[in-house]
Amino acid sequence: MISVVIPAKDEQANIGPLVEEIHRALKDKTPFEVIVVDDGSNDDTFGELLRTGERLGCSTKAIRHEKSTGQSTALHTGVQNASGDIIVTLDADGQNDPADIPAMLDLIPTMTHSDFCIAGYRKNRKDTSWKRFQSRVANKIRDALLGDGVPDTGCGLKVFPKASFLKLPYFDHMHRYIPALIRRHGGEIKVSVVNHRDRMEGESKYTAWNRVWVGIVDIMGVMWLNRRTRLPNVVKTETTRAE
Numbered sequence: 001m002i003s004v005v006i007p008a009k010d011e012q013a014n015i016g017p018l019v020e021e022i023h024r025a026l027k028d029k030t031p032f033e034v035i036v037v038d039d040g041s042n043d044d045t046f047g048e049l050l051r052t053g054e055r056l057g058c059s060t061k062a063i064r065h066e067k068s069t070g071q072s073t074a075l076h077t078g079v080q081n082a083s084g085d086i087i088v089t090l091d092a093d094g095q096n097d098p099a100d101i102p103a104m105l106d107l108i109p110t111m112t113h114s115d116f117c118i119a120g121y122r123k124n125r126k127d128t129s130w131k132r133f134q135s136r137v138a139n140k141i142r143d144a145l146l147g148d149g150v151p152d153t154g155c156g157l158k159v160f161p162k163a164s165f166l167k168l169p170y171f172d173h174m175h176r177y178i179p180a181l182i183r184r185h186g187g188e189i190k191v192s193v194v195n196h197r198d199r200m201e202g203e204s205k206y207t208a209w210n211r212v213w214v215g216i217v218d219i220m221g222v223m224w225l226n227r228r229t230r231l232p233n234v235v236k237t238e239t240t241r242a243e
Helices: 012-026 045-056 072-081 098-105 127-145 162-166 174-184 208-227
Strands: 002-008 032-039 062-065 086-089 114-119 158-161 186-192
Touching: 002 012, 002 045, 002 072, 002 208, 012 032, 012 045, 012 098, 012 174, 032 072, 032 114, 045 062, 072 162, 072 174, 098 114, 098 158, 098 186, 127 174, 158 174, 162 208, 174 186
Parallel strands: 002 032, 002 086, 032 062, 114 186
Antiparallel strands: 086 158, 114 158
């Protein structure tokens, strides 16, 4: 089973149409569930998911945080409560296109390592030229320092095994570094070009100012983890059996 995990805050207007798109994209391809973690919304994101799931006959699970704890914590809650072995993540604002999910799932048989991440790449972004410039600079700096090989780590559309995610260290904003953290475990990374759309409704919770400062701190933290990781090469294992 595939578990589609969506962190959401105040996305009542977007979550119904998004779940409808996910349902159309996956209903004839694979068993799936949609998990929305309502991260302390002030609207009825929680109820809208359940109403949409019931109307479509789609397996859904709504989880609500009492207070907002951030996207990484919401994602962590969703993955912990997922029934599927494979996790698909995407943002709740509708900018990620669920129609891209099947092609990403088709890449799974080509992965040669049990730990992997298939990362979406918004090659033709719909953001302003200033925001695209900021993202290009930030991604180049991040890749130079972390070497994760991903041109667009901010893309919410990703595919990875639940078991791989649960091996990763949890910290705030860790959702932006999933490829680097999986590679830290010796895992495999592939990039898939995906569509990018305008936000359906509402406004972004992020600004250039709050991105840049947490980004600097987080990159330094991931570099610290990478430098202290040692991957053993097991060359021999023997066992004995009790009489």
